[in-house]
Amino acid sequence: MSEMNKSEFPDPFEKAREERGFGEVNDQNDPVKMLLRLKDVRKTAHNWKTFQSGAEPGRIVVPSEVNIRDTRQIPFEVDPPEHKGYRDLVEPWFKRPLEAEYQEKLTEIISGVIDEALEQEEVEVVEDFSLKLQSRALTLLLNIPYEESEVWIGWGKHVFRSEDTDLDADKANILYDYLDKQIDKAMENPGEDLYSVLLNSEVDGRKLTKEEVKGVMILTFAGGRDTVINAVTNSIAYFAEHPKSLQRLAAEPEIIGKAVEELVRYFAPLTHMGRVVTEDTQVCEHAVKADSRVSLCWASANRDAKVFENPNEVVIDRKVNPHVSFGFGTHNCLGATHARQILAILCKVLAEKVGSMEITSADENIEDWDEFKRKVGFDSINVKFNKK
């Protein structure tokens, strides 16, 4: 028996959140003031004029990507009013996961990954379960052939990171060069995939440029990779250590929607996202200067005891759950519909097929935000899957 704590994700922000409301991180000499309270995070996310996303491309990401990326991610790094045209354009495509046919195909993909895991003696979940699941599911979101997922699985766990560094320009270029090629292919041979749809789209009465199409595609690839991999992996760890929760989902599938929101709240697969301050102002009764950076710490806000009862527990059927794991306001997560469907179907199929899971070993992935060390997922985790 393994100890029952691999699926615990401690809250490193509690003391700073209650005492000061913010923390400070130095990032490549462009420091970031992290906002830690739910109310401040929401208010700041809402105020896109003073706390902008449309800054220099890459600067709102922490660690900053200004040195490895020139392409603006769209609609992510564009603010209103221009933001609306782009968001309205891509929104219907990213709502396709609500369609029955999409959900059937996604169920097939997820059942396939689970069946493969059940047949093996033991599975390293990050690489051999979550990365596969995420990559295969992405072929649906892009509406391209399933086989293409093999290419992305071949890239390994991280598109921007290597073992010893947080940002790796060579690795990032693999993605950017790949997307250039795919866009060129879609220009020569249009189909019904996301590249072709974007190339054919208009915003403000003109066609999207190749660079804009690339901006949407980088967002789609980068935003939905580590986040989905962490959410899926951490959910497996949770159900391995809480078999009764899995049994409950089998008996009461109607609570799966609530379970998904609670897992996403608790894991907060993306720790925080930055904004650039456009004028001298105050956050959390603290002065911040124009052209400095703040970040909205979703992970901390989700544990704010002012709003969440028993914030450090997974309450699988939590009824009121105003978490911010998908962000808040104008720039809320474009991929949330896809992500929610992945997790809901994962819960459903696990509950149907899997009797128990056992963690045999795990290496935690601890992020280093100076004064805060946050567990966000696993570098690797070995699990035995047992049939029901």
Add this chain to the structure above:
Amino acid sequence: MAKITFITSDNETIVAEADSGSVMELAVANSVSGIDGDCGGVCSCATCHVHVDPDHVSKTGEASEIEADMLELADNYNERSRLCCQIEVSDKLDGVVLHVAN
């Protein structure tokens, strides 16, 4: 059984009936435009925002503090705003008229 009327921002009227569940679930089941219910009804997405007809506030009751904090920052917020995932269907609601905010 409660009869609930939704009026969308395009002035389409949809009348629906239920005896349990949340008003958001009823709206989604009846494809009321402007009610998405993305988070499934846990008060985290604000995509089920309605304005309660002023004569009917006694039927729906007031928003909780957590709901009110969400609403305050939502588009088209006013003092009659509610997130309808937080309104449970019951006989008390019979005849209520809800204007979809978005």
